Amino acid sequence: MRxxxxxxxxxLKEVIQSSNSDVVEIKRSEIADRFECVPSQINYVINTRFTVEKGYFxxxxxGGGGYIRIMRIRPKxxxxxxxxxxxxxxxxxxQQSSIDYIERLWEEGIITGRxxxxxxxxxxxDILSLPLPMRDELRAKIFREFLMTIKIYD
Known part of the structure; x- marks a missing residue:
């Protein structure tokens, strides 16, 4: 169960897809009412699932007339x-940023699911079992090589 x-x-992704543009404006309170949850739950979803790494701004x-604007960033x-x-x-x-980038590369059809x-x-x-910040530095180096390989062989 989800x-x-x-x-x-x-x-929210369906709303973005069904719009004629890659930009939607929502009211947090309206979405919270729709799903019978607190507005902070909407904040959590937007802050964790609609990030730059995942291709969103x-x-x-x-305030009273406030809104949240979600823009899908589409590469040329x-x-x-x-x-x-x-x-x-x-x-x-x-680790989370790398997973988000990998997911985006897959969603855009640049890499396969495998x-x-x-x-x-x-x-x-668990694989990069080093202390921080060395672990994040090594992860970045490996990831950059992965991206460079994609560029060379694409």
Missing amino acids: NISDIIESY VESKR SKKELVDEILMLSGKQLT EAKLMSKIMHR
Whole structure:
């Protein structure tokens, strides 16, 4: 059974897909009422499931007429997306960020499901059993090599 966060995420993604643009504006309280949850649950979903790593930009305006605007970031090409991720990933990379980037590469059709699973396993903290920050530095190096290989052989 899916949890409420998964259900809210799916709903918001459907709203974005069904719109004629990659931008939607929502009212947190309306979504919370729809799913009979507290508004902070909507914040949690947006803050964890609609990140830059996953290809979204979020801005919000607080107050009575406030809204949350979710924008889907679509790359012009596969090369542009790989270059963007290379730039964003930096010298240290958390496990969650690496998984989010890998998921995005898979969703955009740049890597296969098998490649995504393999890379996700390699990025896991149990495999990279080093203390922080060395673990995040090593993860970033491995991930950058993965991206460079995609660029070369694509």
